[in-house]
Amino acid sequence: MPDKAIPIPGSFRELAELLMSLDNLLVSCMRCGLCQAVCPVYGSTMREADVTRGKIALLENLAHEIIKDPVSVNDRLNRCLLCGSCQSNCPSGVNIMEIFIKARSFVAGYLGLGVIKRLIFRHLLPHPRLFNLATSLSGIFQKPFISRVNKSIGTYRAAILKPFLGERHIPSFPDKSFTARHGTIDKPAGKSGLKVALFPGCVPDKLFDRLSEATLKVLDYHGVGVFTPKDLVCCGIPSLASGDSKGFLRLTSQNLKELGQKQFDYLVTPCATCAANIKENWPRFMDNYSAAEKEAVAALTPKTMDITQFLVSVLKVEFKPAEPAEGAATVTYHDSCHLKKSLGVAAQPRSIIKSLPNYRLVEMPEADRCCGNGGSFNLFHYDLSKDIGKRKRDNIVSVRPDIVATGCPACLMQLMDMLSQSGDQIPVKHVIEMYADSLPGLAA
Amino acid sequence: MALTPALIQEFVKLTSPQQVLTEEADRQSYSYDAAVLSPRIPALVVSPATEEQLGKVVKLTYENGLPLTVRGSGTNLSGAVIPEPGDAVVILTNRLNKILEINKEDLYAVVEPGVVTSQFAETVAKEGLFYPPDPGSQSVSTLGGNVALNAGGLRGLKYGVTKDYLMGMEFFDYNGNLVKTGSRTVKCVTGYNIGAMMISSEGTLGVFSKIILKLVPPPKASQAMMAVYDDINKASETVAAIIAAHILPCTLEFLDKECIKHVEAHTHAGLPVEAAAILLIEVDGSHQAGVDEDAEKVKNICHKVGAKDIRVAKDADEKFKIWEARRNALPALARAKPTTVLEDATVPRSKVPTMVAEVNRIAQKYKINIGTFGHAGDGNLHPTILCDRRDKEEFQRVEEAVDEIFDVALKLQGTLSGEHGIGQAKAKWMVKETNQATVDFSKNLRKALDPKYLFNASKKII
Numbered sequence: 072m073p074d075k076a077i078p079i080p081g082s083f084r085e086l087a088e089l090l091m092s093l094d095n096l097l098v099s100c101m102r103c104g105l106c107q108a109v110c111p112v113y114g115s116t117m118r119e120a121d122v123t124r125g126k127i128a129l130l131e132n133l134a135h136e137i138i139k140d141p142v143s144v145n146d147r148l149n150r151c152l153l154c155g156s157c158q159s160n161c162p163s164g165v166n167i168m169e170i171f172i173k174a175r176s177f178v179a180g181y182l183g184l185g186v187i188k189r190l191i192f193r194h195l196l197p198h199p200r201l202f203n204l205a206t207s208l209s210g211i212f213q214k215p216f217i218s219r220v221n222k223s224i225g226t227y228r229a230a231i232l233k234p235f236l237g238e239r240h241i242p243s244f245p246d247k248s249f250t251a252r253h254g255t256i257d258k259p260a261g262k263s264g265l266k267v268a269l270f271p272g273c274v275p276d277k278l279f280d281r282l283s284e285a286t287l288k289v290l291d292y293h294g295v296g297v298f299t300p301k302d303l304v305c306c307g308i309p310s311l312a313s314g315d316s317k318g319f320l321r322l323t324s325q326n327l328k329e330l331g332q333k334q335f336d337y338l339v340t341p342c343a344t345c346a347a348n349i350k351e352n353w354p355r356f357m358d359n360y361s362a363a364e365k366e367a368v369a370a371l372t373p374k375t376m377d378i379t380q381f382l383v384s385v386l387k388v389e390f391k392p393a394e395p396a397e398g399a400a401t402v403t404y405h406d407s408c409h410l411k412k413s414l415g416v417a418a419q420p421r422s423i424i425k426s427l428p429n430y431r432l433v434e435m436p437e438a439d440r441c442c443g444n445g446g447s448f449n450l451f452h453y454d455l456s457k458d459i460g461k462r463k464r465d466n467i468v469s470v471r472p473d474i475v476a477t478g479c480p481a482c483l484m485q486l487m488d489m490l491s492q493s494g495d496q497i498p499v500k501h502v503i504e505m506y507a508d509s510l511p512g513l514a515a
Numbered sequence: 516m517a518l519t520p521a522l523i524q525e526f527v528k529l530t531s532p533q534q535v536l537t538e539e540a541d542r543q544s545y546s547y548d549a550a551v552l553s554p555r556i557p558a559l560v561v562s563p564a565t566e567e568q569l570g571k572v573v574k575l576t577y578e579n580g581l582p583l584t585v586r587g588s589g590t591n592l593s594g595a596v597i598p599e600p601g602d603a604v605v606i607l608t609n610r611l612n613k614i615l616e617i618n619k620e621d622l623y624a625v626v627e628p629g630v631v632t633s634q635f636a637e638t639v640a641k642e643g644l645f646y647p648p649d650p651g652s653q654s655v656s657t658l659g660g661n662v663a664l665n666a667g668g669l670r671g672l673k674y675g676v677t678k679d680y681l682m683g684m685e686f687f688d689y690n691g692n693l694v695k696t697g698s699r700t701v702k703c704v705t706g707y708n709i710g711a712m713m714i715s716s717e718g719t720l721g722v723f724s725k726i727i728l729k730l731v732p733p734p735k736a737s738q739a740m741m742a743v744y745d746d747i748n749k750a751s752e753t754v755a756a757i758i759a760a761h762i763l764p765c766t767l768e769f770l771d772k773e774c775i776k777h778v779e780a781h782t783h784a785g786l787p788v789e790a791a792a793i794l795l796i797e798v799d800g801s802h803q804a805g806v807d808e809d810a811e812k813v814k815n816i817c818h819k820v821g822a823k824d825i826r827v828a829k830d831a832d833e834k835f836k837i838w839e840a841r842r843n844a845l846p847a848l849a850r851a852k853p854t855t856v857l858e859d860a861t862v863p864r865s866k867v868p869t870m871v872a873e874v875n876r877i878a879q880k881y882k883i884n885i886g887t888f889g890h891a892g893d894g895n896l897h898p899t900i901l902c903d904r905r906d907k908e909e910f911q912r913v914e915e916a917v918d919e920i921f922d923v924a925l926k927l928q929g930t931l932s933g934e935h936g937i938g939q940a941k942a943k944w945m946v947k948e949t950n951q952a953t954v955d956f957s958k959n960l961r962k963a964l965d966p967k968y969l970f971n972a973s974k975k976i977i
Contacts, residue, residue: 094905095853098853098854098903098904098905099850099853101549101551101849101854101855102547102548102549103549103590103652103849104548104549104588104589104590104652104655105590105652105654105655107588107655108631108633108654108655117562117607117609117610118536118541118544119541119544119545119589120540120541120543120544125544128543128544128546128547128554129540129543129544132543137543138539138540138543140539140540143538143539143540144540146540147540147544162845162846162849163846163849163850163855164846164849164850
């Protein structure tokens with residue numbers, strides 16, 4: 072599939088002209104500044120250039136050539152988690168994500184990606200076998216070097232990997248990824264009469280494979296057919312966040328090809344970020360798809376959803392609130408931004424938790440404030456990510472839970488790291504694994 | 516005087532490298548506020564983290580003859596924190612964000628200027644107390660900014676505005692010396708009432724470092740209702756009749772036809788789009804029985820004056836729904852067109868129908884779209900002009916229309932601004948509302964307190 076024309080500005084003037092194509096969106100920001108209340112990055116640094124209003128002003132100035140320093144603007148533009156908190160709180164309804172995604176693409180197109188990002192986005196992510204090999208090799212090679220630091224959370228530290236990992240407390244890789252273990256999954260619809268494409272997403276496939284297993288178990292239990300092609304690739308959000316729309320389109324094309332092999336009623340995923348990306352960002356690049364891809368994306372996005380949303384809102388599984396059993400564990404729930412702010416999914420995971428007698432749900436303060444992970448944001452701005460995560464950690468600990476639940480693997484990693492570094496003994500679970508654990512075991 | 520690299524180093528020495536912003540991209544992001552005015556890029560941005568740093572930064576800036584603008588969250592609508600021309604310094608207060616004391620026995624709090632209004636209100640609420648001023652930007656606005664602009668809000672009629680809660684303060688004068696005024700007592704006649712002068716001084720007289728605010732016991736019961744009118748005069752008569760019956764609603768809000776239309780298009784909440792106006796009324800008090808009695812009286816007044824429909828909230832959910840129209844007024848208007856010019860002309864309560872009629876006449880005359888909502892109980896309307904600032908010709912008409920709105924407000928014995936401030940936007944109108952002697956007096960005062968005229972020079976009085 073040839074790449075469609077993603078504009079690459081060759082000069083500063085061309086960059087400014089491209090940014091002017093966003094002018095109608097930029098001008099709708101009335102500078103009220105209410106984004107300051109919800110922006111996690113601003114909450115940490117309190118710098119105007121870090122909040123949406125400031126970034127929009129800078130982009131407008133770059134478009135109008137009032138500032139001629141795209142490197143500085145790019146630095147500030149990238150100090151953003153793409154969590155969407157500002158957009159869901161914006162009184163004038165500015166299409167902020169459209170502005171940021173497109174602007175990152177234009178500016179990165181002008182400034183270039185850099186060798187490492189190019190290698191990862193263009194050569195690793197599009198090749199599932201290579202990516203799987205790389206992660207399972209990491210799994211094997213990390214073992215001698217890492218030592219467990221927190222038994223409850225399941226985190227490790229690797230002194231030798233410090234140049235790459237910093238102070239991070241990380242989970243360990245499984246020997247095999249979910250897709251490597253199962254190959255292509257194609258099970259017909261059972262008693263529900265429905266069949267879904269299960270899109271594991273990179274993290275639930277290669278790192279937290281138990282989330283994909285749990286999702287599969289739950290779907291089996293409810294008689295839902297499952298289709299997971301083994302050669303699915305990354306949903307493309309890391310590429311897009313770095314402004315590599317070309318790499319993003321390549322991944323999308325490949326995923327569409329894989330998914331196009333079979334019929335299914337819905338696409339579900341235990342990864343909030345994948346769901347939000349497929350729903351919101353895949354259609355953002357309609358102009359750059361082939362006619363067939365355009366049609367496939369238009370058909371796919373309305374039926375893409377988070378697994379808990381599927382269970383509650385589509386499958387209509389009755390999650391009756393249960394009286395917590397004696398000795399029930401106290402659980403607090405963290406709203407992933409991509410679940411609540413992008414997809415509007417906040418009630419569904421809570422209703423699942425409340426139906427489980429082994430748990431007692433206690434809300435933490437600021438449950439929907441970003442945890443600070445932001446995917447690749449965590450890689451490139453770890454200090455900031457950690458500072459934002461510290462606030463989340465303090466909110467969690469303030470309600471003294473036995474465990475913390477969430478609906479996004481990226482949040483899961485961040486919460487594990489933050490709690491583990493603070494020495495808290497609070498395991499972190501995805502809602503779907505809590506539900507799967509409550510179901511009777513199934514014969515394979 | 517010029518800002519030299521050596522001088523920048525002195526600012527760094529007083530604070531730290533992270534607290535002094537010199538890069539162009541950072542400075543550009545402090546060139547504007549929420550007013551629709553041209554930005555101006557400052558030469559330096561400093562964010563002191565302690566009172567001591569604040570005083571030293573003020574002194575250093577002033578000694579070196581650099582124009583100085585103090586900025587909270589930059590949410591004002593009058594251009595009050597757009598930096599001055601020249602090598603201007605912006606001083607940020609948002610690191611000075613500590614609540615220093617909440618005194619439950621004596622009902623006051625002491626805060627630093629960068630504390631965010633709603634965070635303060637929530638904190639005192641946890642202590643069982645109430646801080647009523649609730650400007651529209653309260654989720655981000657700072658208390659220092661609220662004092663500097665005498666911020667109002669929806670509760671003005673019964674509870675007053677920021678000035679009614681200022682008990683005392685400390686601020687730095689141009690020499691960087693700390694000045695103290697007011698006290699923690701209910702009564703205080705020591706010295707001049709300088710606090711009253713600092714209220715709405717818009718950064719022209721001194722730099723606030725500590726603010727003492729009055730707290731009150733919260734109401735224990737409330738009742739909300741919506742009254743729908745097919746004649747705007749009847750809505751206004753209702754307001755007058757409620758007050759004549761000696762009932763002070765805690766909020767008494769008004770939406771005109773144009774505004775209702777936009778809100779309904781945005782929310783599909785089932786608002787009466789045929790109505791000429793709606794009033795949203797809430798009464799509160801310390802006893803449910805008393806509140807119910809007042810609510811019943813208000814309901815009867817609405818009926819008697821000729822409201823064609825009255826909806827009383829039966830529970831918290833319905834109350835939330837009733838207020839939805841008001842909450843969505845600005846979001847709905849702001850979505851309609853790229854640029855939203857939010858005006859603030861205020862008239863005596865009884866003149867509200869005339870003012871609304873005049874605003875509509877002006878909208879027609881200049882062929883522009885204006886939706887009006889506001890605080891009917893305070894005569895404080897927000898005619899909101901929907902336009903596109905990129906359309907030069909249209910924006911010219913908008914500016915002329917705004918001038919005419921001011922003219923009308925003054926003719927009706929009103930004022931240029933109820934709560935948004937004079938800032939840079941309305942300074943030229945001061946003579947018209949007052950007289951030359953008033954402007955001269957104010958300038959003399961200002962020269963005495965700011966001899967080099969460096970404190971936010973183009974704001975308030977010119």
